[in-house]
Amino acid sequence: MIPYPPSLKAVGGARTGIAPVNLLDVQDVNGNLYYWSDRPSNAPVVLTGAIPAYAAPPVALGAGQSIAWAFPTTLTSIVEAGPTWGSSAAPASVFSADGRTNTSVVNTSGGGVGGGVYTCQWSGFALPPMPGGASIQAIYGVVIAGGALTHSDFPGGPNAVNGPVQQLNGTSLGTSPDWSTLAFRISADLNGGDAIGAANFNCQFIGLAVYYTMPGDISGWGYPGLNAYGSGPYSPWLVEVPGFTFHRSLQTDVGSFVIQNLSGDTLSRDFEKIARRSALEGAMFVYRLWQADAQAAWLEVHGTLTVQSVGVDTVKLKGQPCINPSQLDTPDKILCETCQLQYGGRRCGATSGVECNYSFQTCQVVERIFVILNNYEKNYGEAVANTASNVINRRRKI
Amino acid sequence: MPASDILNPTTNWTEDIEDSMTPDYDFSRKRPNTKLNKKAVGGTPWTRETQNTGHTFSLSWMTRTYACVQRLKWYGEQYEDGFFTIVDWDGGGRQYVGRFTSEVTPVELGNGMWTVQNVTFEELPEQNMAEYPGDWTHDAIVFLVNNDQGDQKLATNSPTNLWAQAARTASIGTFLSGITPSYGLAQLQTANAAATLNYVTMDNIGTAAGDWACYEYRGYGFRLFMCQGPEFGKCDVYIDGVLLETLNLYAAEDLGPQIVLTQQSMPLDIHRVQVTVDNTKDEAATGYKVSWYALEVMR
Numbered sequence: 001m002i003p004y005p006p007s008l009k010a011v012g013g014a015r016t017g018i019a020p021v022n023l024l025d026v027q028d029v030n031g032n033l034y035y036w037s038d039r040p041s042n043a044p045v046v047l048t049g050a051i052p053a054y055a056a057p058p059v060a061l062g063a064g065q066s067i068a069w070a071f072p073t074t075l076t077s078i079v080e081a082g083p084t085w086g087s088s089a090a091p092a093s094v095f096s097a098d099g100r101t102n103t104s105v106v107n108t109s110g111g112g113v114g115g116g117v118y119t120c121q122w123s124g125f126a127l128p129p130m131p132g133g134a135s136i137q138a139i140y141g142v143v144i145a146g147g148a149l150t151h152s153d154f155p156g157g158p159n160a161v162n163g164p165v166q167q168l169n170g171t172s173l174g175t176s177p178d179w180s181t182l183a184f185r186i187s188a189d190l191n192g193g194d195a196i197g198a199a200n201f202n203c204q205f206i207g208l209a210v211y212y213t214m215p216g217d218i219s220g221w222g223y224p225g226l227n228a229y230g231s232g233p234y235s236p237w238l239v240e241v242p243g244f245t246f247h248r249s250l251q252t253d254v255g256s257f258v259i260q261n262l263s264g265d266t267l268s269r270d271f272e273k274i275a276r277r278s279a280l281e282g283a284m285f286v287y288r289l290w291q292a293d294a295q296a297a298w299l300e301v302h303g304t305l306t307v308q309s310v311g312v313d314t315v316k317l318k319g320q321p322c323i324n325p326s327q328l329d330t331p332d333k334i335l336c337e338t339c340q341l342q343y344g345g346r347r348c349g350a351t352s353g354v355e356c357n358y359s360f361q362t363c364q365v366v367e368r369i370f371v372i373l374n375n376y377e378k379n380y381g382e383a384v385a386n387t388a389s390n391v392i393n394r395r396r397k398i
Numbered sequence: 399m400p401a402s403d404i405l406n407p408t409t410n411w412t413e414d415i416e417d418s419m420t421p422d423y424d425f426s427r428k429r430p431n432t433k434l435n436k437k438a439v440g441g442t443p444w445t446r447e448t449q450n451t452g453h454t455f456s457l458s459w460m461t462r463t464y465a466c467v468q469r470l471k472w473y474g475e476q477y478e479d480g481f482f483t484i485v486d487w488d489g490g491g492r493q494y495v496g497r498f499t500s501e502v503t504p505v506e507l508g509n510g511m512w513t514v515q516n517v518t519f520e521e522l523p524e525q526n527m528a529e530y531p532g533d534w535t536h537d538a539i540v541f542l543v544n545n546d547q548g549d550q551k552l553a554t555n556s557p558t559n560l561w562a563q564a565a566r567t568a569s570i571g572t573f574l575s576g577i578t579p580s581y582g583l584a585q586l587q588t589a590n591a592a593a594t595l596n597y598v599t600m601d602n603i604g605t606a607a608g609d610w611a612c613y614e615y616r617g618y619g620f621r622l623f624m625c626q627g628p629e630f631g632k633c634d635v636y637i638d639g640v641l642l643e644t645l646n647l648y649a650a651e652d653l654g655p656q657i658v659l660t661q662q663s664m665p666l667d668i669h670r671v672q673v674t675v676d677n678t679k680d681e682a683a684t685g686y687k688v689s690w691y692a693l694e695v696m697r
Contacts, residue, residue, distance in 0.1 A: 039440020236441020260436040262444035266614035267553030267670070269446070312448070313434045 007294040020298060021290045022241045023234060024257060026305065028283040031129055034274065036259055037234035038241070043295075045233055046286040049129035055205050058140045062211075065137065066130075070179075070208040073124030122206050123183040134212040136175045144205035182208075237263070239314055241287065244301060253301075256308055257287070257317045271315050280305050285319055333370060339363065341370045401495055402528045404483045405473055415465035420487055421457040427489065428454045432616060442547050447616045450668045452521025453494060455484070459514045467504040467512040474502040474517075481522045492537075493529045495665075496521040523666040530663050531618050531696050538621070538694045540582035541613060543600045552600050552690060556609040560675075564601040564689065566625075567594050568654055577657060580694045583623075597691070599655070604631045604686030607677040611690050614670045618696035619662035622671060624689055627652035631679030631686035635659055636672040647688065648680035655691035662696070 011018075025047040026034040033049050050068035057067050242255025264270040274280065283305045288297040301319070308316040333340045339358040341348040349365045356362040363369045406419040430451045437443035459470060473482055477497045486492050500518040507513055531537055543552045543563060554561035573590035574583060589595060602609050622635065630647035645658050671693060679686050 037441075038438040236438040237444075238438050239436060260438065260444045262434055262436050262446040263549060264446075265551050265553040266447070267612055313436045313446075 004298075005294070005296045008291055008296045008298065011291060011294045018291070018293050021234075021292055022238055023286075023288040023290050023297075024238055024241075024259075025286040025288075026280070026283050027285075028274075028278040028280055030278045032274070032277050033129075035233045035235065036237040038238040039236050041234040041290065041292065043234065043288075043290050043292065046288065046300075047284065055142050055144055055207060055209075057211075058142050058209055059138075059211070062137070065211050065213055066134075068128035068130050068210045068212065070125045070128045070139075070210060072122035072206060073126075074122070076121045076123070120203070121183050123181075125179055125182045125208055127179055128210055130210070130212055136210060136212045138175065138211045139177060140209045140211075142205070142207050142209050143203060242319065244299070253303075253321055255301075255319050257285075257305075257319060258314050259317065260313065261311060261315045262313050271310070275307075275310075280307055280317065282306070284322075285317075287319065335372050337371055337373070339369050339371045341368070400477065400480050400482050401526045402483070403477075404485060404493075404528065406485050406487070409487045415463055415469060417463040417466040419466060419469065420485075422460050423488065425458065426456045427486065428456075430454060447614075447668070450523040450616055450666060452496065452523050452666050454521070455486075455494070455519040457484075457517050457519055461507060461511045461513060464504075464510065464512055467502075467514055470502045470514055470517070471504065474498045481525050483528055484519060490533060490536075492531050492533070493527055494519070494521045495525045495527050521666065525665050527665060530665075532662050534580055534621065534694065534696070535578060535584075536581060538580035538582075538696050539617075540580050541615060541693045541695060543598050543690065543692075552611055552613050554600060554602075554609075554611045556602065556606060558606055558609075560602045560606055560609055561611060562601055564599050565596060566599055566654070567596050569594055572654060573597075574655060579657075583692065583694070597655075599625055600690040602675050602688045604633070604675050604679070604688045605677055607675055609675040610672050611688075612670055612672040613693050614668060615693065615695045616666075616668050616697075618666055619660070619664040620669070620671055620696065621657050621661075621694040622659040622673075622690075623655040623692040623694070624658045624673070625654060625687075625691060626656045626658065627654075628683060629685035629687045631683055631688060632676060633688045634674045634676050636670075636674060637661065637664070638670050639672075644676070646680050648683040650682070664696075 021041045021043065022038045023041060023043055024036045025045055026036070027047045027049055028034075031049055033045075033047060035045055037043075044066070048066050048068065050066075055069075061067060237259040238257065239260055240256075240258035242257065244253055244255050246253055259271070261269055261271045264272065285303055285305050287299075287301040287303075289299040290297050303319045303321050304324075305317045305319055308318040310316075337359070339356075339360075343355045343358070344350050347368065347370070349368050350356065352364055356364055360366070360369060360371060360373060406421070409418060409420045411418050432447055432449040432451050433445045434448050435443055435445050459466060474497075476482075479497075481495045481497050483493050483495050486494065496519055498517050499520045500516070502514055502517055504512045504514050541551065543550060545551050550563070568590055570593060571591055573595050574587050578584075579587065586595060586597070600611055602611070624630075624633075624645070624647055626647050626649040628648065628650060630649070632644055632646050632648075634644050635642045642661065643659060647658065649656075673688065673690060675686075675688050677686055
């Protein structure tokens with residue numbers, strides 16, 4: 001059981017003080033974000049659309065601030081000066097969605113007399129997904145260094161690594177950098193007089209931390225229906241929320257949210273525009289019963305949405321659990337009279353060098369056989385399995 | 399022509415019925431709610447105009463001649479399935495087209511006089527009128543690009559996203575100078591007499607033909623306010639999908655919002671006024687810009 005945070009206990013039971021706010025965060029399958037509540041609220045959102053980063057925020061988040069990460073897509077190697085002698089290793093360019101990389105900057109001198117500066121440049125950053133109209137306060141370059149640092153002579157200056165740091169808070173890039181030309185550089189420098197013949201810097205993570213706040217002004221919002229009074233990202237669309245019944249089983253927990261369907265311009269409703277972007281089918285939602293004075297939620301439900309009905313003044317959205325086995329369209333295995341396990345595999349467990357015929361009769365590890373046994377199987381002999389007979393439609397895979 | 403058949407063309411005594419067809423004082427004029435409303439526990443209520451229902455009157459004719467009552471009965475029967483015109487003489491002489499939807503029940507008094515009480519007259523939408531309402535100062539209401547809560551109500555369409563709201567400022571005393579606008583805009587005029595006025599328009603640089611802005615409203619005719627000046631081009635105005643006029647928004651000086659189009663002869667209905675960018679301009683104009691400020695709607 002997850003205990004309630006102390007702040008909730010401090011304000012007492014739900015509905016004894018300030019009435020809790022119902023909050024619904026929605027991210028549709030195309031990445032569009034919607035925040036609905038039953039009254040204006042400046043609660044921090046749960047779904048930000050941002051990809052969680054491998055790194056921690058370089059600077060503590062301010063009040064009401066959120067963070068989104070931008071990651072590079074391009075890596076180039078640049079020889080900035082020299083070398084007279086020596087060589088540089090080609091940087092390995094491996095990126096993952098959360099900014100991890102194993103790039104190395106290596107500078108090797110020829111016999112201690114070479115010199116030069118080798119630089120890795122990361123570029124191809126793109127503005128990360130943020131709620132429409134978010135206000136960017138700062139952008140920091142972040143590097144996590146790892147692996148062997150074989151030479152300490154790294155140049156200083158903006159955006160350059162200086163010493164064996166684990167995490168670097170680079171110079172803030174302001175609030176509106178030119179994303180098309182933005183580049184991040186790390187250099188390995190080897191002076192000609194250095195006795196040791198190599199400089200190496202290994203980088204585990206590279207990214208830009210974007211600090212932003214939700215807007216309180218309608219003018220910048222990319223999606224319709226925002227509350228215009230500057231009190232947070234949530235707009236008061238939520239007319240009705242379900243009472244959830246939770247089952248500690250795979251029984252489906254469902255409930256319907258009702259949102260208003262009147263706002264919009266005079267020609268079309270806001271929900272029409274949302275449905276045009278994506279029908280909200282399969283959209284991720286997070287519902288919270290939020291206690292504003294405690295800044296914590298009594299209840300948090302995660303799931304997916306489907307549009308139940310669209311009325312003239314309301315839309316009913318059905319919330320379903322994230323895991324709904326009845327919606328799986330790919331069964332784990334085909335159940336038939338032929339064993340579906342790979343011979344000699346871990347689940348089979350047979351150790352003989354002779355492969356079975358994937359039948360009950362030829363099975364070498366009967367306790368693990370993966371078949372439905374029946375008494376009309378004729379493929380592999382007349383032996384009758386000592387199990388109950390089931391009339392089944394044969395769907396054989398041999 | 400039912401619209402020209404007026405029940406009470408004059409308040410005067412008329413010889414043929416030896417009475418007046420104008421109803422008695424103290425009748426009511428209502429307008430049923432035509433909006434849907436929805437509101438969460440907190441926050442702004444959301445509304446949407448969904449019907450074109452008109453006004454409803456409850457009329458009485460007290461102590462009238464039999465000929466007068468006979469005529470009322472005739473209007474009830476003849477236009478049971480049609481419509482005719484009444485004039486609200488006490489309300490400034492404005493005309494309404496519609497029909498009686500409750501029975502005309504004459505009750506005989508003494509001395510050969512008759513009374514008809516509480517007959518419901520319902521205005522019919524989408525019908526032609528002999529004279530369309532035209533008191534722009536008192537009856538028209540104003541719709542801006544955004545409503546009072548800040549939600550954009552003007553619908554726009556541009557595949558290349560060329561529509562954008564623009565914040566404009568009118569220096570003291572220049573806002574709609576020389577224009578007698580509706581009471582709503584006159585409030586802004588008054589405010590502008592003492593201070594600079596900030597207002598919002600919906601602008602398009604006007605180079606992508608086919609981009610449009612459209613406002614749907616319930617009412618009769620309208621007056622369209624758009625900006626005029628050296629940088630403004632031309633645009634087409636459509637009403638309910640039909641091209642009404644091509645406007646030249648060019649002016650040698652920056653005039654701010656002006657009444658660029660008045661269309662009074664429109665029946666009560668839900669109408670769409672659409673401004674379409676056509677990428678043309680006056681020869682003297684420096685740009686193709688189109689800028690929508692407001693729509694005054696007769697109600």
